Amino acid sequence: MKHHLTHGRVVTTIAPADEPITLADLKRQIRVDTSDEDDQLTAYIKAARELLEEHTERALVTQTRQLYLDRFPSCQTIEIPCTPVTSIESIEYIDPTGQLQELDPSSYVADLVSSPARIRPAYGRFWPAIRYQMNAVIVTFEAGQDVDEVPERAKQAIRLLAGHWYANRETVLIGTISKEVEFSFNALAGQLRWH
Structure with missing residues (x-):
């Protein structure tokens, strides 16, 4: 029985100073060599990390x-x-x-x-x-x-999601996962869950 967690809620008060993958890392993954969409790509990285943390109940970076x-x-x-x-x-x-x-x-x-x-x-x-x-x-x-201690599986899941959102930005909302990447994401996230 876990009555002590019934009404518990966790919020982030100081966000990570760095993301698990860099902007340059994602741009190599999706083969982008201009800086025109750097702000959007950075937002995709953050959103992907937050979604992965939510699915795994894990804090990836400090x-x-x-x-x-x-x-x-x-x-x-x-x-x-x-x-x-x-x-x-x-x-x-x-x-x-x-x-x-x-x-x-x-x-x-x-x-x-x-x-x-x-x-x-x-x-x-x-x-x-x-x-x-x-x-x-x-x-x-x-x-x-x-x-540098973040598992490679977590980094790959972030690349996968951020790259998917970039490639399908006209039809996919940030924070959602389409069926075509859901299996891979769930496989990676499942290995990172702590319970």
């Missing part, structure tokens, strides 16, 4: 995200539905008086090796009392990896 929960879990374990998590930046909560508080890092322990990453109160400690309201708990964390 970024900061926040997990919003309505309460601390009764089972005491917070699971972060994203991998890889590289650090827990903070845990904030709304106390019973309505004030935003930040937990002392010594009051909890994080397991960043497991997928999903887990956070529990330190030995002999418990989560504090909170005000009963939506999004009363905010976990800020860093996720992802360096660009």
